[in-house]
Amino acid sequence: MAQETLSGWVRKLQAREISSRELTQLYLDRIERLDPELNSFITVTAEQALAQADAADARLAQGEQAPLLGVPIAQKDIFCTEGVRTSCGSRMLDPFVSPYNATVVERMNAAGAVMLGKTNMDEFAMGSSNETSFYGPVRNPWDTGRVPGGSSGGSAAAVGARLVPGATGTDTGGSIRQPAAFCGITGLKPTYGRVSRYGMIAFASSLDQGGPMAATAEDCGRMLNAMAGFDERDSTSVERPAEDFTAGLNQDLKGLRIGLPTEFFGEAGLDERVRGVIDAAIEVLKGRGAEVREVGLPNSHLSVPAYYVVAPAECSSNLARFDGVRYGYRCENPEDLMDLYTRSRGEGFGDEVKRRIMVGTYVLSAGYYDAYYLKAQKVRRIIADDFRRAFADVDVLLAPTTPELPFALGAKADPVSMYLSDIYTIAANLAGLPAMSLPAGEIDGLPVGLQLIGNYFDEARLLGVAHQYQQETDWHTRVPAAFA
Amino acid sequence: MSVDTSEVRRIAHLSRLAMNDDQARDFAGGLSDIFAFVEQLDGAAIEGVEPMAHPLDAEQRLRPDAVTEPDRREAYQAIAPAVEGGLYLVPRVIE
Numbered sequence: 001m002a003q004e005t006l007s008g009w010v011r012k013l014q015a016r017e018i019s020s021r022e023l024t025q026l027y028l029d030r031i032e033r034l035d036p037e038l039n040s041f042i043t044v045t046a047e048q049a050l051a052q053a054d055a056a057d058a059r060l061a062q063g064e065q066a067p068l069l070g071v072p073i074a075q076k077d078i079f080c081t082e083g084v085r086t087s088c089g090s091r092m093l094d095p096f097v098s099p100y101n102a103t104v105v106e107r108m109n110a111a112g113a114v115m116l117g118k119t120n121m122d123e124f125a126m127g128s129s130n131e132t133s134f135y136g137p138v139r140n141p142w143d144t145g146r147v148p149g150g151s152s153g154g155s156a157a158a159v160g161a162r163l164v165p166g167a168t169g170t171d172t173g174g175s176i177r178q179p180a181a182f183c184g185i186t187g188l189k190p191t192y193g194r195v196s197r198y199g200m201i202a203f204a205s206s207l208d209q210g211g212p213m214a215a216t217a218e219d220c221g222r223m224l225n226a227m228a229g230f231d232e233r234d235s236t237s238v239e240r241p242a243e244d245f246t247a248g249l250n251q252d253l254k255g256l257r258i259g260l261p262t263e264f265f266g267e268a269g270l271d272e273r274v275r276g277v278i279d280a281a282i283e284v285l286k287g288r289g290a291e292v293r294e295v296g297l298p299n300s301h302l303s304v305p306a307y308y309v310v311a312p313a314e315c316s317s318n319l320a321r322f323d324g325v326r327y328g329y330r331c332e333n334p335e336d337l338m339d340l341y342t343r344s345r346g347e348g349f350g351d352e353v354k355r356r357i358m359v360g361t362y363v364l365s366a367g368y369y370d371a372y373y374l375k376a377q378k379v380r381r382i383i384a385d386d387f388r389r390a391f392a393d394v395d396v397l398l399a400p401t402t403p404e405l406p407f408a409l410g411a412k413a414d415p416v417s418m419y420l421s422d423i424y425t426i427a428a429n430l431a432g433l434p435a436m437s438l439p440a441g442e443i444d445g446l447p448v449g450l451q452l453i454g455n456y457f458d459e460a461r462l463l464g465v466a467h468q469y470q471q472e473t474d475w476h477t478r479v480p481a482a483f484a
Numbered sequence: 485m486s487v488d489t490s491e492v493r494r495i496a497h498l499s500r501l502a503m504n505d506d507q508a509r510d511f512a513g514g515l516s517d518i519f520a521f522v523e524q525l526d527g528a529a530i531e532g533v534e535p536m537a538h539p540l541d542a543e544q545r546l547r548p549d550a551v552t553e554p555d556r557r558e559a560y561q562a563i564a565p566a567v568e569g570g571l572y573l574v575p576r577v578i579e
Contacts, residue, residue, distance in 0.1 A: 095563075095565075096563065097563060099560055100559075193539075206538055207539075235545055238540065238542075239545075299528070301524075302528055304521075305522040305525050308522055309525070323500075325574055326564050327563045327564055328565075334574075336575050336577075337575055338500075339502075340574060340575055341500045342501060345499075345502070354496075354499075354511070355514055355515065355518070357499045358495045358496060358515060359515065361498050361499040362519075365495075365498060372522065372525075374535055375525050375526075376525060377535030377536050377537060378533040378535050379525055379528045379530060380535075381533050381535065384539065415517060415518060416517045416518060419521075432539020432540055456540070
C-alpha cells in the first residue's frame with residue numbers, strides 16, 4: 001500500500017477509492033512502527049493530522065479538487081508551524097512553539113495537504129549528514145549504519161522509507177539534493193526566489209530555497225505547484241505569473257541538448273562506481289533522443305570555498321537574533337546582560353552552528369571584509385557567469401549529485417571533509433539556479449543520485465526530463481526491503 | 485591561516501558565544517582548516533568583477549508605507565522566556 005506515489009494517492013482520493021482519514025492513519029501507523037529505527041521525525045502531529053484529514057474528506061465529498069487535497073505530507077522542522085514546536089533541529093528552539101505559519105505551510109494547507117509532523121534535520125540546516133541535530137542523528141533506511149545526508153535528512157529518510165509520500169526540504173548548498181540522492185528519492189531545489197522564505201528559519205538568506213522531496217518527478221511538480229508563488233512577505237520573492245510545473249512532464253526528449261560539465265566528472269574523489277551509474281543514465285536519455293555534449297564550468301572548483309565564506313557570513317548575521325530574550329532557549333541565572341547573551345547562545349547552539357557563526361563573524365570583521373567576503377562575492381559572480389555561458393549552448397546540465405555513496409555515521413569527523421560532500425551541489429546555489437536529484441541506480445544496495453541543473457525558472461523542463469527518465473527506469477520505485 | 489586559542493576566544497566574544505579555554509582549543513583546529521581551505525579563493529581571476537550579493541541581481545522591492553501586519557503582541561510575549569507587565573525581562577542593566 002505505502003508504495004503508492006503522492007500523485008497516485010491524489011488520483012485515488014479524487015476517485016474516492018480511499019478516504020484521507022484512512023490514508024493518514026496508514027502513514028501514522030507506519031511512522032509509529034518504523035520511525036524508531038530512523039528518527040526521521042522530531043514531532044508527530046497525529047491528532048491535528050486526523051482533524052485535517054476529516055476536513056479534507058468533507059471537501060472531497062463536496063467534489064473539491066484542490067491539488068493536494070487529503071494527501072499526507074511532512075514539513076521539515078525549519079518551517080514555522082503555528083501551535084506546533086518548530087525546533088530547527090536545535091536546543092535553541094526546543095522550547096519554541098511558533099505563533100505563525102510559514103507561507104509554504106499556509107499554501108500547502110490551502111492546497112489541502114495533511115501534515116503528519118515535522119522532520120528531523122541538521123541543526124539550523126548546517127550539515128550534510130543529519131548528525132548535527134539536537135534530536136540525534138537520522139539513519140539511512142537503506143542501511144541504518146549510514147547517514148541519510150543532510151540537512152533535509154529527516155524528510156529524505158521518511159520519504160525513502162515511505163513513512164510519508166512527500167515532504168518539504170530546504171537547500172542552501174545541497175540540502176535537498178544530497179539527502180535525496182542518499183535516500184533514493186527525487187528532490188528539487190527551485191530557482192532562488194520561487195518559494196517564499198517567509199517563516200522558513202533563515203540560515204544564508206541569499207542561498208536558502210525551499211522545495212519538494214518525493215518519490216517521483218511528477219510528485220515534486222505537484223508539490224511545487226502548491227509551494228511556489230509570489231509572496232510580498234519575502235522581499236526576495238520573484239514576481240512571476242503562476243506556472244504549472246507538471247506542464248512539461250510529457251515533453252519528449254528529442255533534440256534536448258544536455259551538457260556534461262567536465263569538471264564534475266574529472267575531479268579526483270568521484271567514486272568510479274557512481275560514475276558508471278551516471279554514464280548508464282546518460283545512455284538512457286540518449287536513447288530517448290537527447291543530444292549530449294561536454295561543457296566547461298572552469299571556476300566550479302571555487303564553489304565550496306566561496307560558499308564557506310558567503311554562507312557563514314550570512315549565518316552569523318541571521319543567527320544574531322537568538323539572544324535568549326524574546327523566544328527560544330535562555331540560560332539559568334544570568335549574571336548580567338552579556339552573560340545572558342553569551343551563555344544562552346553558548347548552551348543553545350551546537351558545535352557546527354558555533355563554528356559557522358565564528359567563521360562568519362571573522363570574515364565580516366573589520367580588516368577582513370575585503371579579503372574574504374567581498375572576494376567570495378566576486379568569485380560567486382564568475383561561477384554564475386560560467387553557467388550563463390554553458391546555458392547558451394545547452395538546455396540542461398547533468399552531473400552526479402554526490403561524489404560518493406552514503407557514508408557511515410561518524411565517518412566524517414573533520415569539518416572540511418564534510419563540506420566537500422556538497423562539491424557538486426553548491427555551485428547551483430551560488431548561481432541561484434534550479435537543480436534536482438533523482439535516483440539513477442544502486443551500488444551494494446545503496447542508491448545513487450543523478451543531478452540535473454536547469455536555467456533560471458526552467459523547473460518545468462527539469463521535471464520533464466526527470467519524468468521521461470522515470471518512464472524508462474524503475475529506480476524511483478525501489479524501497480529498502482526493511483520498509484517495503 | 486591558522487588561529488590559536490586566544491584568537492578563537494576573541495572571535496567567540498565577537499560572536500557572543502560563551503567559550504572556555506578547553507572549548508576554544510577544540511575549535512582552533514577546525515577553524516584553522518576552514519580558513520586555510522577558503523584561501524583557495526586567492527587564486528581566482530576576479531579583477532574588475534562586480535561582487536554578487538543576490539543571485540538574480542534583483543533590486544529591493546518597495547511597498548507603500550502602510551500598516552499591513554495585525555497586532556500580535558500577546559502571542560509573541562507568550563513565547564518569551566521571561567516577561568512581566570508586557571515587558572521583556574533581562575538582568576538589570578543600570579544599577
